[in-house]
Amino acid sequence: MRNYFLLQLLFAGLLITGCSSDDDGPGTGPEIPTVExxxxxxxxxxxxxxxxxxxxxxxxxxxxxxRDAWELGFYSGSENRVFLNASILATAAELSEFTDIDAVNSNTVFETPLQLKYLDIQTFQSVDITVNNVEELKTGLPLGYGMYGDADNGISFSDSVEGGLGGTAISGISTTDTDNKVYIVSAGSAIPTEAADPGSINTAGEHRGFYKIRILTDGNEYTLQYAELDADDHQEVKISKDDAYNIRAFSLVNGEIVDVEPEKExxxxxxxxxxxxxxxxxxxxxxxxxxxxxxxxxxxxxxxxxxxxxxxxxxxxxxxxxxxxxxxxxxxxxxxxxxxxxxxxxxxxxxxxxxxxxxxxxxxxxxxxxxxxxxxxxxxxxxxxxxxxxxxxxxxxxxxxxxx
Structure with missing residues (x-):
């Protein structure tokens, strides 16, 4: 009987210790820095x-x-947002007339031409340009001094400099599928392998190609449709939100979800x-x-x-x-x-x-x-x-x- 009573006390002690451990575990208080x-x-x-x-x-x-491991970053917070990888000069342009990704390629013509601007490097003046089709849009989509856009009318093919949720080139993803349009993505510039002379840099190599994407969501999971621009059909992948991270990254070039950012904390x-x-x-x-x-x-x-x-x-x-x-x-x-x-x-x-x-x-x-x-x-x-x-x-x- 005495041994049974001792076992009960030991079991109770383990329960108390276990509860105390859970209450004091990770996430219940501020993280104390281990490095001063x-x-x-x-x-x-x-x-x-x-x-x-x-x-x-x-x-x-x-x-x-x-930095060339990914092009798209899918936000895990309450808003449905997708970021571009600015470190490889990735950009994206919405095709507001299209929701069928397979109907878009380099030859696609716009019913209503796009009215955009670009910087003429020779004169350093802003110049108006009419873009009639995807092939013409490709000329001004890669990021550079002469890229297309219209700051006065809020048209930008890059994310905003500040990096906020409201400044993504890709509009907020709607839970209504028909609201989500096709985008053309410039996958940016390759990382060169030839070292620069001392004191110089060599960070932007050849263009990495154009892709087309369309993104859907139910609020907790994104569905990415993607393909090379002139492909006849597309691939599809599900990307779930994970509250431990700011974003979950995806590589269009390699067709896979990529481990990029550490946990957000x-x-x-x-x-x-x-x-x-x-x-x-x-x-x-x-x-x-x-x-x-x-x-x-x-x-x-x-x-x-x-x-x-x-x-x-x-x-x-x-x-x-x-x-x-x-x-x-x-x-x-x-x-x-x-x-x-x-x-x-x-x-x-x-x-x-x-x-x-x-x-x-x-x-x-x-x-x-x-x-x-x-x-x-x-x-x-x-x-x-x-x-x-x-x-x-x-x-x-x-x-x-x-x-x-």
Missing amino acids: SATIDVESGGSNQPNQVYIDLGTSDTKVVR KWDINFTSVYSYYGDFSGTTAGVTFSDYAVHNTLGNVGLYTVFIYETEGESTVETGAPSFDAFSRSDVEETEFVYDDKTVIGSDWRQTGGFGGEESQVKDDRYYIVKDADGNYFKLQFTAFLNEAGERGYPQFKYELLE
Whole structure:
């Protein structure tokens, strides 16, 4: 009898311990950073900058993915949105007259021609153009200075620079099938294999081809219809939302779902290497591409802002009164400064490239960044290198510290 009573006590203890473990398990409280400071050598991959690198500041874990591994990113949140891979210059144009993907090819003629604009590089003026068919549209769909669009009327074949849900080139996917149109997708540029000269880059190779897609949804699952532009029939794949991730990625070129982003709570900074969009370019509108580019995880509720130590006025500098990177502490954080709706706050502004007025390629020392992760932890971050010892680009480095 005594042994039976002891077994009952032991069993009860196990139950209590089990309940306590469940209550205190993952997801019930803020994630405590395991790394208080670190220096990260970003594996961008050299002058071709072939990699996207996702970085979790709380653990200093990194995930490296080739940037040509995917073209489409299917959003897992409550809205039905599909992102384009800006790092390979992917673009997409809606064909508002078509819902049958198999009826579209290079020879497809529009009943109502598209009225668009492009930038004439010779005159640097915006020029009107009438696009009568898909073959003509193909000329101005790849991202570049002379690509087609019409910013005044909200026509853009790239996602917005800020990376928000409302700025996708592909419209929100409707649960009413007939509302979802066929799109022509430019799969962007291949990653070159020939290294650039020291100090230069070589990031955009041959065009990767055109595809046609149509996307349907029931709200929790996307149905992607896709094919090469001139194929007679199409493939179809189901892509389920997964709340642990911002997006689920798909490769049109390889016809498969791809593991790209880490879980949305496990990365803060993405050194995407290359970034492109249709937008402002020296006072006009064009497709522009940047290298050495970093974004932060706005879809995962990461905030970030810039602290400027000094400002340049002509040939002189003026101190801003902000503390140095080393002196900045938790009490200096300005909550109202955090940016959650524009992932490009860092961008490529952390470095300057040589060749302009005799300037050297180097990291800018007038700024650093404050990051607030999804768990409410604060970090200060400063870039420390731009080139490797041989003077080659594509070898960024930054340091960061937890603010307590």
